[in-house]
Amino acid sequence: MSGLAATGFDLMLCALILGAALAAIAVRDLFGAVVFFIVYGVFVALAWLRLEAIDVALTEAALGAGLTGVLMIGAVSRLERLTSRDQDQDAAGPQSPPTSSAARIATMVGAAGIGGGLAWGFITLPPSAGLQLAVAENLAASGVENPVTAVLLNFRGWDTLLESIVLLAALIALWSLARDQDWGRRPGLRQHARPGGVMATFGRLLPPFGFLLGVYLVWTGSAQPGGAFQGGTVLAAVWLLVMMAGLKAAPRVSSTRLRWALIAGPLLFIGVGLAGAVAGTFLGLPTAYAKPLILTIEAGLTLSIAATLALLVLGAPMAGDGLGPDQPDKEPAR
Amino acid sequence: MIASATLFGLCGAALIGLGLYGFVVQAHLLRRLIAFNIIGSGIFLLFGASGARDQLASTDPVAQALIITGIVVALAATAFGVGLVLAFAKVTGQTHLPEESDARQRPLKAGLPDRSVQTIVKDPAG
């Protein structure tokens, strides 16, 4: 793209991003807001492409727009049933803020001030002081060719390890929200897809391709954009599709095999780290073995991430089959 | 001609302001989570753009890695948040928290704290 056309495109993309964001915030209908939010995520992924951050773009599209979107849509439909007794103020009805218009204006001014201040701070930043050079210099020793993967799995592997544990923590936290009587059930609502319907067809057709794509993303991540998180997300989507299509029920939360799958990645990662610690460097990956080690870790992580992400979208274990009444508790638990 | 990085950085700043406004003004908990995500991606955009201003080099890989980590963490928090909202709605039938000012004042009025949920403020419009 020539310079002017590129700038024009960027300007338009910015406008679209801001518009979608505004709509996601301001649209009166909750479902509409969620749809705009998903659209917004896609636009942001495009912006990452324009910034030549393909790894981020993939992640944003898969996680930010994709999975978060599915999560939100599911939440909206459940909220509609849960709050049906006061339609007017919740999911289905228009959203009217509890704040007075004076407060809204004050908030608007404040938020604009913060945004403006940030813009000013951004513009006056000195010339880039990033770590491209340091990464480039050490890339050869990292065992992979994709600098982003090198940072994620080697230079700052500790962050990634903790991050995979944060995902797991979120899942444990989510499951801990189940009611006592629902413990041991399958997570989320049981899905009934119409046999022979679109969902079931997709559910049959897509998984093989999705599976291949996911594995490919992980494998290629060492040299090209891609990696455990992106691949894991695709695999999670595949699994979700299978479950939503009713082809296979979600495993019970008490399933030992499931639990091992959830912790396999982080555990493997820590194990490699500890082995390194015994050898002299915690999480140290000797250059000679770095690539196989990273691939091993990524394989483990992909499994755990895929399982965790899919289950995060499904929600806490609960009774009910998704068709029957999903009523609020009549008698609040005290 | 303005560099893409500058444009998207400013866009990120605007998104942060926008999301903040949404977070404060909206009482619906799911909408707050959406606003949270918008602020988050605004931050990432600003961050990523700051690492992409040097047009000769590619976007700073460290910044990219941090952003990826950030996106995952945000998703984790969002998923848990959604679960919490659903659990709250299931127990109370509500999607709003009781007024925050009420929560601050409440202990001054009476010593019984568990009124927090019982005295849910009715939506003015409802």
Added chain:
Amino acid sequence: MLAIVALVTLPLVAALMAVVVERRGEWIALLSVIGVVIALSVLMPLVATDGPVDLVIGGWQAPLGITLRADGLALAFAGMAALVMAAVLVSARTLYGASPSEAETRGQWAFWPLALLLWGALNVAFLSRDLFNLYVALELLTVAAVALVAIEGKRESLAAALRYLMFALMGSLAYLLGAALLYAGHGTLDIGLLAARDIGDASGATGSRRASDIMAAGLMTAGLAVKTALFPFHAWLAPAHAGAPAPASAILSALVPKASFVILLRLWFEALPGLTTPALLATLGGLGAAAVFYGSVLALRQNRLKLIIAYSTVAQIGYLFLVFPLAGGDSYAQPWAAGAWTGVIFQALSHGLAKAAMFLCAGVWIIAVGNDRLSGMRGLASATPMTMSAFGIAGVALVALPPSGGFTAKYLMLTAAFASGQTIWAVVLLLGGLLSAAYLYRPLAMAFSRDDDATFAPVPRSLQVAPLLLALAAILLGLGSQAPFSLIQTGRPAAAAEGLE
């Protein structure tokens, strides 16, 4: 070095194990406690004599990699956390311990990994030198903490958890944005490397104050203040801490706010001392003072024990922020420097131990009485003397009476206030102490009132020992304050002695 690895990984590994191994959470937790205690007992003397120990993860030096540093500050907090966690995990066995013969229940499964993850996140937050790594640790901490608030599933605790989550998420975002701006401006996230840039120091490498740096510092401070529940961001704290089951409350109140506070200390005293202005220091101190008074007044107005203890945390956190105006300020009368800085750390440690003891006491009494209303506490002094004394001793530490760790803290801070001529903060310290005595007196007097008709459910003795030991530890912190004092001094930042601005 292996000890540092053990410190941060053991709780995490234990949490993973607690996920898969059914009905053995308590034993896994106890094993990790033993491991961490061994690691700490290796590290502490080593660091106290040889100075801070660095763990360069993966062998990648900052700015590319992440460094964990075991300095006095980190180890003191990690040590306190280990004591509290040990007591809490032992106490939680009655609530969440499983019998091998029965089917697993939700609480029995979820509590242990959550508590252990929280612990791991705390240790990372105390040790890490990387601002983004600290962000991930804070998020892990937040998720686990919010889940613990909600774990009983009652409507109050769900509402409290949601409010907590909303505050904490915004705090995280502000912190993250600040860290991103610092990285964008300086190409590093490492606290030590940032310090070397002399940010805000006109004669330093960076030159004059940059808009982005000031904004970054402000955002991170605001975010961390929200997570520390500094007034006026305290609204989430009391319902959350009071809504959780007692052992969880103990962790939440004693430990969780300390993580963000330690980061705040490191941010200003180590990374960005050049950016402070007198107005900023006075503002932070003023908010701290407001927290002391507001929290105390709220605590005075509660009629439930756990809420009193929780609002007391709001007040006690206020003291911590007096470090900003008070640090430095040494005069010839003080042969030592950094009095206020050290004093505040003592305050945080003492508060952690005492507050955990109090919540565990509340747990004992909830078992005995069935609820935590003050009016139900009559006769408890005679029925549960051990718990009563634990509560009383913990109260001594909270009110900062001698010979507790709280007193050492107060003495150091008061001396700094007088030596630097800032008597206004001395007034805050003293009135705050009296107010805390007032709000703690109510449950104490209630428990001492005779009620011959009261009947109490029996409480296992093992449950009563833990809070007593914690409370005694808070006293020991004062009686034997020399060793912790010298430990805290290792790796102390220069700004702690010279003062900010």
Added chain:
Amino acid sequence: MTALLPVLILLTSLIPAAITFFLAQDSKRLRIALNLGGAVLKLGLIVFMLAEVAQGTVHETRLEFAPGLYLLLRVDALSLLFVSLSAFLWLLTTVYAIAYLRDGPELSRFFGFFSLCVAATTGIALSGTLISFFIFFELLTLSTWPLVVHKQNAKSIAAGRSYLSYALPSGAMLLVAIVWLESAVGPVEFARPVDFGPLDRTSQQVIFALFIAGLGAKAALIPLHGWLPAAMAAPAPVSALLHAVAVVKAGAFGVMRVVLDVYGLERMTDLGLALPLSVLAALTILWGSARALQQDEIKKRLAFSTVSQVSYIILGIALASPFAVIGGLAHLVHQGLMKITLFFCAGIFDERADIRRIDQLDGIGAHMPWTSVCFSLGAIGMIGLPPTAGFVTKIYLGIGAVQADALWVLAVLGASTLLNAAYFLPMLYRIWFLQPTAATTEGAKPNERPLGLIAPAVITAFASIAVGLLAASAFSPLALATQIAERQYLR
């Protein structure tokens, strides 16, 4: 031995305290053995130390907390005066308390805090620095509260609340005074003269006022005396402890330390602080006596009497003339002996004959002769009739007032003596000269058993006479007081 002895003396009450807390209610023998054993051992060690100090040995123990914050135990003449008094009276009070409480509830808690309280008092006496003093001073506050509320009824809980609401704020003021002073002049050790150079005159005065306010609540100076009459809700041995052995004394002792060893008499006079302090003490003396006159309950009357009597100590110090200082110092011991006698007796009247009000005393002398005799001896001493200890004090204070050119003090002493007589003599008259009323004899037949109840009262009563009679001997409290005062003036 020199470093160990002060610690050992402290441990003789600290260890029994620690163990007693964990004793079961019914392990009565062990509890008694621990407490009596500790008390006897402490007294023995103190006698041993008296001998050592006479030979010139310096006893000093140091425990570092943080730089500049350390615990220092150091024995000097003033500490000896106080520690001997408290150790002696503790032993007697323990005997009395065991007999008095017999099989009451929560005895392990009671005796645990009882011992802790004495440990704190010992610590106060032996403290060599202001911070050490403060630490034990606050420990005393804490350990007496459970004793005050021991009965656990509404009245005693209210008394406890009142006690703390005076003691804690004044403790805070004391801390301010100490920290303010030390942040300017460094850690203050009593054995070292303080260099007030860095502080201006006004600061010195304000700090002194803070010291007096901080110590004044325990010393029951007006207007900080309100808690003391309320604390009568506690059992009699606790009253004895509060009024004679520990709390009130600790306040007065603290004033002495501050005046003699921190500021010094000369500086206090130079700063113009002597007069206000003596006026305050004089007002307290008169106010306490006047209020005592209005009381119908024996213990209340005794309590207000304490308010008045303790201020003699402070008045002596404040006058800053040699005789007055000696009189004040000696009165520390004298008042302790006399007041504890009165409280022991009041407790026996209450416990054995249900006598609480003054009008119930009619003719009790015939039924309870020992108690009545002891009570009378204590009362005569309080009025200051020769040859009692109280007489010695008042003579010295009078001469001291003349020395200090403060003739108005003579008027105060005279008025106070008249008031003392006015509230004690009617009681004595009722005891000895009125016929018993139905109310007096209505209770179970009054007796003065067991021995543990009456013996301590007899001992203290005769001791209070003895220190008056033998005031001129080398080992009397007066001699020790003279020694302390001499050091002041030779310095």
